[in-house]
Amino acid sequence: MEPPVAKKATQPEEEDRLSVLMDDVLLSILRKVDISTTVRTSSLSTRWRKLPWLLPELSIDVRHFLPVPCPDSITANDCQQAMVALTKAAKCLLAKPHRQSTITTLQLKLYLISTFLSDIGPLLGDVIDSGLLKDLDLCLLDDLKPGDSSELHMIQLAKDMYGFFNVYPSVFGCLTRLSLHGVCFIELDMHHLLFDCCTQLKHLSLHYCDAGRRSVWKIDAPDSKLSVLEIDTCCFERIELVCLPELEKLHWDTWVSEYIPLLFGDVPSLGELKLSSALTYYNTVFKLSELLHGTTSIHTLTLDFQGENLWIQPEMKQLCTAFNKLRKLTLRGIFVEFDIIWTTAFLEAAPSMEILIIEVWDHACSAFVNDEERMSVFAERKNPHWEMDFHCSKNGLLKELQFVGFRSLEQQFAFIRALLDRAPNLQTILLKGAEQCKYCDALDTKSCCSTESSFPKSEDEQELVVRRITDGKSSPRMM
Structure with missing residues (x-):
């Protein structure tokens, strides 16, 4: 056993090691603790x-x-x-x-x-x-x-x-x-x-x-x-x-x-506006152009529907004034079984858009005990129907598409193909799986989607996804 004297001798040595450090270094250590x-x-x-x-x-x-x-x-x-x-x-x-x-x-x-x-x-x-x-x-x-x-x-x-x-x-x-x-x-x-x-x-x-x-x-x-x-x-x-x-x-x-x-x-x-809400029986559906009336400098916009029906009415050209400087648009909480083609309407309204992020809602949120409790607050989900003009001008500035919660569903492939037609200069498509739900802290909750499609994990599955999207044509970088 080491004698007590030897233990005491180490204390000045340990203190000397600390004393050679500058105050700034020690303070940077303290900033990292509670x-x-x-x-x-x-x-x-x-x-x-x-x-x-x-x-x-x-x-x-x-x-x-x-x-x-x-x-x-x-x-x-x-x-x-x-x-x-x-x-x-x-x-x-x-x-x-x-x-x-x-x-x-x-x-x-x-x-x-x-x-x-x-x-x-x-x-x-x-x-x-x-x-x-x-x-x-x-x-x-x-x-x-x-x-x-x-x-x-x-x-x-x-x-x-x-x-x-x-x-x-x-x-x-x-x-x-x-x-x-x-x-x-x-x-x-x-x-x-x-x-x-x-x-x-x-x-x-x-x-x-x-x-x-x-x-x-x-x-x-x-x-x-x-x-x-x-x-x-x-x-x-x-x-x-x-x-x-x-x-x-x-x-x-x-x-x-x-x-x-x-x-x-x-x-x-x-310049940055984020609106997140679920459409309940007590809310009204409104025109986004009317809400944004009076704004002139919005460059980043996030709309989160929390997996329920949309709380915005169909629009396209009416949004041009408010979207004049829009660079980044995020559409979150879109129910997984909904058609997504309607989101391309924003490409026409926002000719300066460079980044588009789409996130679908793909689980039965445990914030509600059962479907009966959910239906007491929210109406039955209805697929959005927007009259689209597919002969509109193309968006030449869109560089990146991020798709969160991607699954091998036909409506998602149709959306990405439509986007490729409308955005000829698209450089990157980033496909991600489902992310953590901030409302119920769930990730791998039982899916509320009736199909068995899932996020492609193997290399073969991912190659198949690329082929279905591009149909043999040249395509942006896909991740």
Whole structure:
């Protein structure tokens, strides 16, 4: 057995190995670990002791303090204990005298529990007032699952958040990114809080939020710096973007509306738009050209139908104005048994399109217990029927087609062959199998397709696919 003296002799050697590394190298190591590990490293050696307080970017996430492995159901006690640990870590990293260097960005994710906001608020206020924090990325989480949260609970969360900002107004000065979960603004002035008060806000995300059932959210903020707006499963009847001059990206996932869900006014910078929703009995079908009216700069568009009927009406030339600058179009969640030829209508409307991505929906999503439950929400799927003019001009700029969820189905071969006729300069066709479903976390779920066709895996199967597509003609590179 090695004598104790020999063990002690190795400690300076280990410390010397660390001491030869530059601070930048050690800090790059710390950036790759969670905040609890970062705090613990300060006890490794004298070389590491000061490093956590030199990190220019900090990420303090309450979810890193939950039990490991994380349970399927997080209890109120789990949230409370996680917030206790987060508060200790925040005090350690933000409070004086340790913190003397500037934090360029602080990412702070915490549960919106009022008893802990009185501890976090002074820490943020001090570091902001001292000029040590430039940008704050704040995420306020709900400790309840969306389905378990009542309207009274959501209203109380909004009041707690509003009270927090009122007591510590300096937070507004560096709040550049804000993410809210499960908040109801029915008793508060939503526009005043998010745009009149949060004057530095550039990125706003709302998850399961509303301002009262079926409310209209009107945004008229000519002085706003907001460039990214993300809406996820929020109960707005409609969002009216009257004026958001610096808005570049808008993502809206899941809406329930009897009208066109979006109206655009002055949004000159809007270049990326993503709309994702399933058509339910409570939604209306609308013309995409009417929704896009007022936009002039969209270059990237994603439409996701989540495996149900289309929520857009047949159009072609009416889309030319809105699609004038479109470079990349993604059409997702198309039911696998649907004809896909209708998607070629967008080639005529978007003469500048360079990349087209098609993704088909090919499984029985376990978000519903059975077909009967699904049919209580969604109508029977009907194959889209668009009157197509196959003598339209060709698209000479389309360079790449990506097809996700490809199977050896005749309607898919017919679509690709039609696309080859319409896009003579197509250079690459990328065929992919089904991807992970984000709604039910399934990949190899039982297919909802009545045929037995599958993604070609063997070399012989892939060669057969190429022959069926090209019919012996020269073709783009296929992957």
